[in-house]
Amino acid sequence: MSNGVTETAGSVSMPVLGRWDGGSCPFDTGWRKLMMWVFIVGDGLIFAGFLAAFGFARAMTAEWPDQSQVFHLSLIAFMTFVLISSSATMASAVGCARDGDLAGASKWVFLTLLGGALFLGIQAYEWTTLIGEGARLNHNPWGVPLFGAYFFLITGFHGFHVLTGVIVLATLAWRMSRGVATSGGVELAGLYWHFIDLVWVFVFTCFYLL
């Protein structure tokens, strides 16, 4: 083989790998954090697909239910406040962990956990109220069957992510109390939690406001 590259049966020498391994550390980050980013982009595209499908259904329907008649916007705005606040507490946790203050980080993680649990509680109340008013996956009192389907699909999928985040944070808090958590672990949990907040920005705007 030319260019000084050697290749033998069953083994490949370093020069061949050097051409195919993508260079040295193109993203300058550890593999765990990089994999979290890959997950975030992939999961974000699932949400993008749901929201695009919702936009499609909305645009092809002449009369879409007026959200202000269906939802209590003040309650949804409060849910948004809770999630944004929990994102700020999580960012503070990551900041403390980065500076080696795991006791301080533990306090912020606990506050974030409370925020997530409160968000889930309010969402459960919202779902219960709407189901009580007759909203189902295939029909609802506001006329357009797809409205209920998309409501439960999109907010349910997001709520599932919040629930997962709460479980992740609870595990992290437990590991911190045992002194086995690392600052890298806090950062990964933080990335996931901020992603949940980021997705809610889209859901809040596209589903509840527009």
Next chain:
Amino acid sequence: MTSGTLDKDTAHGNRVYWTTWGILLLLTLVMVVLDASPLPRVALVLCMLAAMLMKVSFIGLNFMHLRAERLSLVLVVVIGLLVTGSFLYMLILPDAYRILEMNGGG
């Protein structure tokens, strides 16, 4: 790093986080107020989208620390999510309006 520098860095980091929190709350408040205002539909949608993108940018840059990441990672995330999502929407939306017209609702 000395402990004095560390304290200063921590204080600076926390200030950025809580300033971002304040901006996000303010933008949310603006969106809720705009939603109740008698703005024309197109103007309302444009304002909401602008506020939404600003919020997303603040979360990505300051909370998720994309500001401190290498440009290659930022580009992969932004192009992967925002551009792909926008294309997805733009490709299927005209078909929705076509169906609306066919059904006599356009």
